[in-house]
Amino acid sequence: MEFKIDAIETPALTKAQLSELLFEQIGLNKREAKDMVEAFFEVIAQRLIEGDxxxxxxxxxxxxxxxxxxxxxxxxxxxxxxxxxxxxxxxxASAKLKEQLHEAVAADAASPVTAAPIEAERAELG
Structure with a gap:
């Protein structure tokens, strides 16, 4: 399952935004989505506190x-x-996440849309 996060306008992904994604893309009601996100992070925090x-x-x-x-x-x-x-x-980060990040950076570097501003900046400096 893939989530689309195009609507996120801030540079940070918040719990509220995660809840909203669960509401919009999974179909949970807003309260269930918020509770699920809170429970997820609570479980992680508790296990870390216990030293796991x-x-x-x-x-x-x-x-x-x-x-x-x-x-x-x-x-x-x-x-x-x-x-x-x-x-x-x-x-x-896992090897899989690192690979995904590397592929995203490589795709951005090859894209003419993102490469053009870089080339324009180099021309200005140059």
Missing amino acids: EVKISGFGNFQIRTKAARPGRNPRTGESIPIGPRRVAVFH
């Missing part, structure tokens, strides 16, 4: 990494400050 890795086939893996304490510096004052240990979420 989350693998989404064809998309990527979410993991929690523990970072050790380290010395830091306040960039405004130059004062040394300790940065405590912390846990951070990291994402690694």
Whole structure:
């Protein structure tokens, strides 16, 4: 199943937009779509909090990494400050997602519509 996201006007994809896509393209009612998106992200967050890795086939893996304490510096004052240990979420894209991104970039570079502004910019600089 392929979703069309042509109507998205902002550079970020939001939960509200995901809910709207489920409503428009799957046929769920708006409340079900919103609940499904919220539940999906809640499950991912909960598993990461528990220290589990989350693998989404064809998309990527979410993991929690523990970072050790380290010395830091306040960039405004130059004062040394300790940065405590912390846990951070990291994402690694799957090979399939990386391939899709690479193909999209290659297609954009070959397209005369996207290549023309680049060539015009080079001519202006040149």
